[in-house]
Amino acid sequence: MITIHFDEMWEQNFLKRVSNEGPWDSWEIAKLALEAERQLAIPSFNGLQAPNHLPNLAILPHQLETAKKVVEEMNGKAILADEVGLGKTIEAGLILKEYMIRGLVKKVLILVPASLVLQWVAELNEKFYIPAIAQKKAYMWEQCDVIVSSLDTAKRNPHKALIFKQDWDFIIIDEAHKLKNRKTKNYEFVQQLKKRFCLLLTATPIQNKLEEVFNLVSLLKPGYLGNIEEFHKQFNPKNRTEEDEKKLKLLIQQVMIRNRRVDTDLDWPTRHVENITISFSNEEQNLYEKIVSAKKNEWLSQHELSALTLQREMCSSREALFLTLKKLAEKETANKTSKQFALELIEDLQNLPEHAKAKKLVELIKQINSKVIVFTEYRATQLYLQWYLQQHGISSVPFRGGFKRSKKDWMTQLFKNQAQVLIATEAGGEGINLQFCQHVINYDLPWNPMKIEQRIGRIHRIGQEKDVYIYNFTINNTIEEHILALLYEKIELFESTIGQLDEILARLELKNIESYVNDIFLNSESEGEIKIKMDNLSELINFQRRLKEEKCTDAAT
Amino acid sequence: MQQHDIQHYLERYFKANGCEIKRNEDGVIEVKLTVELDKLLMNRPFYWHYVEKTGKIAEPMTLTFLTKRKEKEQGEFIHFGSPRLHQIFQAAKKTAAFIRLYENMQGTETAYLPLVPWLMLNIKISYAADRKKDYIHSFGLQLITGQLHTNFMNRLEPLNLKPKLPDYSFPLTPLIHPKSGLNRIKKQIAALVESEGSQWAEEAKKRWNNDLQLLERFYENKEKTEAYQNEKIALKNQYEPKVNVEFINGGMLYLRSNIS
Numbered sequence: 001m002i003t004i005h006f007d008e009m010w011e012q013n014f015l016k017r018v019s020n021e022g023p024w025d026s027w028e029i030a031k032l033a034l035e036a037e038r039q040l041a042i043p044s045f046n047g048l049q050a051p052n053h054l055p056n057l058a059i060l061p062h063q064l065e066t067a068k069k070v071v072e073e074m075n076g077k078a079i080l081a082d083e084v085g086l087g088k089t090i091e092a093g094l095i096l097k098e099y100m101i102r103g104l105v106k107k108v109l110i111l112v113p114a115s116l117v118l119q120w121v122a123e124l125n126e127k128f129y130i131p132a133i134a135q136k137k138a139y140m141w142e143q144c145d146v147i148v149s150s151l152d153t154a155k156r157n158p159h160k161a162l163i164f165k166q167d168w169d170f171i172i173i174d175e176a177h178k179l180k181n182r183k184t185k186n187y188e189f190v191q192q193l194k195k196r197f198c199l200l201l202t203a204t205p206i207q208n209k210l211e212e213v214f215n216l217v218s219l220l221k222p223g224y225l226g227n228i229e230e231f232h233k234q235f236n237p238k239n240r241t242e243e244d245e246k247k248l249k250l251l252i253q254q255v256m257i258r259n260r261r262v263d264t265d266l267d268w269p270t271r272h273v274e275n276i277t278i279s280f281s282n283e284e285q286n287l288y289e290k291i292v293s294a295k296k297n298e299w300l301s302q303h304e305l306s307a308l309t310l311q312r313e314m315c316s317s318r319e320a321l322f323l324t325l326k327k328l329a330e331k332e333t334a335n336k337t338s339k340q341f342a343l344e345l346i347e348d349l350q351n352l353p354e355h356a357k358a359k360k361l362v363e364l365i366k367q368i369n370s371k372v373i374v375f376t377e378y379r380a381t382q383l384y385l386q387w388y389l390q391q392h393g394i395s396s397v398p399f400r401g402g403f404k405r406s407k408k409d410w411m412t413q414l415f416k417n418q419a420q421v422l423i424a425t426e427a428g429g430e431g432i433n434l435q436f437c438q439h440v441i442n443y444d445l446p447w448n449p450m451k452i453e454q455r456i457g458r459i460h461r462i463g464q465e466k467d468v469y470i471y472n473f474t475i476n477n478t479i480e481e482h483i484l485a486l487l488y489e490k491i492e493l494f495e496s497t498i499g500q501l502d503e504i505l506a507r508l509e510l511k512n513i514e515s516y517v518n519d520i521f522l523n524s525e526s527e528g529e530i531k532i533k534m535d536n537l538s539e540l541i542n543f544q545r546r547l548k549e550e551k552c553t554d555a556a557t
Numbered sequence: 558m559q560q561h562d563i564q565h566y567l568e569r570y571f572k573a574n575g576c577e578i579k580r581n582e583d584g585v586i587e588v589k590l591t592v593e594l595d596k597l598l599m600n601r602p603f604y605w606h607y608v609e610k611t612g613k614i615a616e617p618m619t620l621t622f623l624t625k626r627k628e629k630e631q632g633e634f635i636h637f638g639s640p641r642l643h644q645i646f647q648a649a650k651k652t653a654a655f656i657r658l659y660e661n662m663q664g665t666e667t668a669y670l671p672l673v674p675w676l677m678l679n680i681k682i683s684y685a686a687d688r689k690k691d692y693i694h695s696f697g698l699q700l701i702t703g704q705l706h707t708n709f710m711n712r713l714e715p716l717n718l719k720p721k722l723p724d725y726s727f728p729l730t731p732l733i734h735p736k737s738g739l740n741r742i743k744k745q746i747a748a749l750v751e752s753e754g755s756q757w758a759e760e761a762k763k764r765w766n767n768d769l770q771l772l773e774r775f776y777e778n779k780e781k782t783e784a785y786q787n788e789k790i791a792l793k794n795q796y797e798p799k800v801n802v803e804f805i806n807g808g809m810l811y812l813r814s815n816i817s
Contacts, residue, residue: 002758002800004750010654010804011739017655018735018809027718028573029653030806032566034679034693034710036646037805039558039637041681041691045757053638075687075764075795102689129640167794192784194791197687222788223771227779 042102046072050097057127059094062259063087067094069257076197077220079176079256081205084454085461086259088201089120092172093128099197100130105169106145108132109193112174114150115405120174121148138162151178155189169196176200179219180212190219205256210235217255224255270467271460273494275484278360279476287348288314288478294341308479308521312377315480316444317358318349319380325349357443357473358385362392364441364471365421371437373422375455377444382423385443389421396421435463441471445483448514449493453501456494470494479521486531487517490538491545501541558637560584564624567635570645584625585632590617597648656808658718659726672722672811674700674731676738677709679805682750686761686798693805696745697816698738700731705745712816728811735809743802750800758798765796 017023042049048068051059063086070078070091076099080088099105110132112120117134124132124146133140135149141162151173153159171193173179179187179200198220205213214231217224225231225248234240235248261268280288291310313320328334329342365372374396376382382398389396397411397419415422416436437459446452460468472494474480488494493501516537524530558566568581571588580587590598595617596605608615621632622641635642659672676698684690697709706712722728733741769792776785 002750002755002798004747005799005801006743007802007804010807014655014739014804014807015736022657023655024657024720024808025653025655025806026573027653027656027658027720028569029649030656030808031710032570032573033646033649033653034695034805035566036649037679037681038693040646041693042683042689043691045684045688045690055636055638071688103683104685104687104689129638131640169794192787194787194794196791196795218775221768221771222784223773223775227775227777 040101048094048098049101050094053097053101054094054128057090059090060087060264062264063091063094066091066257066259067098070095070199071098074255076170077195077199077255079200079202079205079216079220081202081256081258083258083260084203084457086261086264088203089123089174090127092174092199092201093124093130095199096124096170096172097128097130099170105197107166107168108146108170108172109154109163109166109168110146110148110172110174111151111154111190112148112172114152115408116174117148117150118405124148135159141166151186151189155185160189164192167194167196171195171198172201173199174201176202176216177204177212180215182215182218187215187219195220205258213252217252221255225251269460269464271456271495272467272469273472274470275472275474275489276360276364277474277476277481278356280356280478281353283348283352284314284356285477287345287352290345290348308518311479312444315357315475315478316376316378317355317381317384318352319384320378322346322349323380354388355384357475358388360473361385361441361443362389362394365389365394366392368439368469370439371415371420371422372439372441373424373434373437373455373459374441374443375424377425377446379425381443382425385423389423394421395419396423398422399424399426401426433461433463434458435461435465438464438466439469439471441473443473445472445474445480445488446514447483447517449488449491449501450513452488452493482521482530482534483517486534487538490535491541560624560636563635563637563642567622567624567645570649579619580621584627585621585623585630587619587621587632589619592617597652598644650805654804654806656720656806657810658720658808659722659728659811660813661717661719661723662813668725670726670813672726672728672813674729675810675812675816676700676733676735676742676807677713677810678739678742678807679710680746681803681805682746683801683803684753684757684798685801686758687764687795688757688761690757694746694749696742697810698733698742699816700733700735700738701729703733703741705741706816709816713810716812716814718810722811726811726813746802761796761798765792768792768796 048064048071050067051057051064062082066080066082070076070080076095080091082088082091096105096108100108108130110120110124121132121134124130130146132146132148133144135141135144135147135153138158140147141159142165149159154163173190179190181187182191200216200220202216205216211228211231214225214228226234235244240248279285288311291307291314294307309324310321313324325342325346329339329346331339334342361374374385376385379400382400386396386398395418397414399408399411399415399422403411411422412434415434422434422437440455440459442452442455456468456470472484472488474484491501517534520530520533520537524533564584564586567586567588568578571578571586571590571594574594575591576594577589578586579589592615595601599618605615607613621630623630623632623634624636626634633639633641656677662670676696678696678698680694680696682692682694695708695710697706697712698704699706731738769789772785772788772792776782
């Protein structure tokens with residue numbers, strides 16, 4: 001028998017008024033109050049109320065379904081692991097709103113990367129009418145109902161102690177892949193929180209090892225995958241049976257939702273990819289050859305990596321190359337010959353005209369005649385391009401990873417309203433939305449395909465209504481052409497869906513693909529050998545992809 | 558609640574609070590607040606403190622609400638999820654919890670008429686665990702015979718109820734004291750809760766138990782750390798079934814009509 005909790009305050013107050021003959025309230029307002037309560041009453045244990053309260057929010061079908069599943073089937077505890085750009089924040093907001101409307105949740109703790117605090121606050125307030133506040137003062141932990149903070153702040157005292165004192169009804173942790181290692185302070189902190197309703201958000205639930213999933217799930221529902229010993233015994237990839245694997249998958253599906261682009265009914269804009277091959281001028285080509293032949297010299301072999309770097313930089317800009325050469329020339333430990341070599345190249349550099357790629361860039365931008373994002377690997381190139389575009393009457397703004405959040409927002413705003421071009425050295429990080437732009441130029445190519453994915457993901461996401469155009473610049477007969485032709489084209493990098501590659505590389509334990517590729521270039525005797533090794537790599541990736549696709553169709557049938 | 562319902566609701570609310578309605582047309586309502594309502598809704602204590610300290614003439618705010626999107630109108634757009642509407646809902650609840658009313662009847666000025674006392678109670682029953690469901694009930698208990706009605710508010714709809722005792726009427730003294738009246742209604746509520754069945758609670762307990770067993774297994778042969786204790790408390794908070802009864806409003810009614 002469940003005891004019934006009656007509202008005693010009302011009773012006492014009422015009897016007092018009866019004996020004091022009042023005061024009495026307005027009948028009309030009492031009727032209005034009852035009407036309001038009828039509107040707000042929750043008619044059923046199931047279903048979602050939140051959409052009725054959010055008439056201005058465009059909720060996508062997969063987001064609605066996710067929210068429903070978390071509330072009805074997962075008891076409000078889930079890992080939301082949608083691929084990048086499918087709107088995990090919207091899903092989390094929807095679920096939180098639902099519990100708040102139902103009156104089950106009042107006190108809410110939201111832990112996100114520092115750079116995203118203000119964005120979360122804004123989205124919850126504007127899109128969900130949830131009065132979230134960014135944590136600034138220590139008293140706020142106690143006094144504010146919905147508080148957003150960074151995990152780094154939260155886990156330190158005095159905050160930590162104050163947070164532990166509170167009974168939180170609902171906890172959201174964004175970028176939860178930072179909690180994969182259970183030996184970290186982050187993990188320990190989150191483990192000790194009283195987690196009633198809890199959402200962990202991550203786009204990459206598995207990065208390296210299966211154990212990471214175990215750790216994540218055990219934060220949410222300790223014991224759900226057994227304890228670590230049992231888990232290792234049963235699900236060790238080396239000796240688990242197919243049965244075990246199926247079982248594990250089924251288990252995980254009950255605590256984790258992963259929507260993928262291919263599964264959503266959304267009309268994703270088409271991607272058009274164009275590879276643009278450019279030839280060096282004669283002077284440039286000579287200089288490049290000089291670097292290549294120097295690679296075989298013994299004295300540079302201690303700086304092997306630098307030789308590769310020099311080649312890549314030469315493909316980007318004089319300025320990028322110059323900086324590295326200058327460092328080499330000034331390096332105390334460098335031997336005389338290499339210093340001599342560096343100085344000689346610097347001398348040559350000064351006689352070079354504009355870079356062949358920069359020339360092509362201006363031509364292309366003028367032809368596109370609309371907003372463009374240009375990505376480069378080098379800050380020196382970024383500066384050079386900014387200057388060079390200006391010389392040709394093209395307005396641009398820079399964008400770097402090191403910018404503070406407010407500066408990033410400011411640059412995004414400038415780009416949107418005033419400049420034609422954004423020149424970026426990184427993908428812009430989480431939460432920067434550039435959907436108003438349709439053109440991306442990869443001015444030089446990073447050696448980590450994940451970076452390319454992130455770049456494209458900035459504009460190829462929800463909210464992009466038009467087709468997306470991607471241009472890749474490579475220089476003829478250089479290392480750049482190799483990586484494009486031997487690797488990226490073969491694995492269909494530019495055409496593949498975002499998020500897919502991530503899983504494949506994780507499966508292959510090829511997280512550090514960049515150094516792997518480096519290795520191929522450095523330790524191959526001939527062009528032929530490079531080609532064979534790169535072929536192997538792309539075959540491996542494609543094989544994994546086919547395997548995955550088969551599994552997907554298996555699961556679907 | 559549709560947009561036109563909201564418009565109507567706002568109009569009634571501000572009228573009931575004695576505000577001047579400056580404009581009330583399709584999708585737009587403009588009101589000048591009273592001092593009381595300004596203090597209740599606008600959250601500007603410093604202004605009121607200043608006005609009262611300096612003895613200046615108070616100037617309550619004039620607000621424009623839109624229930625339809627209009628390009629040329631400036632104002633706050635109100636829909637079912639708006640914080641403003643919920644603030645008004647809360648304010649209505651807070652300021653109208655206790656009432657006393659007398660029924661007025663036409664053409665009875667000649668003889669003295671007795672008015673029968675009733676205890677009215679509007680309540681919300683919430684069944685809550687990790688999920689939740691509410692029911693609204695309206696009770697009326699005749700305080701002489703002990704006759705109990707449900708759905709009482711609807712039965713009151715046609716009556717003319719006023720806060721002042723009409724001429725030529727006199728209220729009968731209750732035989733059942735309001736306090737025991739309340740207890741009778743509470744018994745009725747308990748019966749209602751019982752008839753709802755316990756399946757929902759059993760299911761919640763089952764979910765609770767499942768998670769509890771997992772937790773025990775996780776810490777099997779291990780030190781029961783603080784994290785373990787916290788997790789256990791959190792599970793209780795999440796799943797423990799509870800029934801809460803909230804009294805929305807209620808009061809004493811003196812009626813001439815027979816309620817059946």
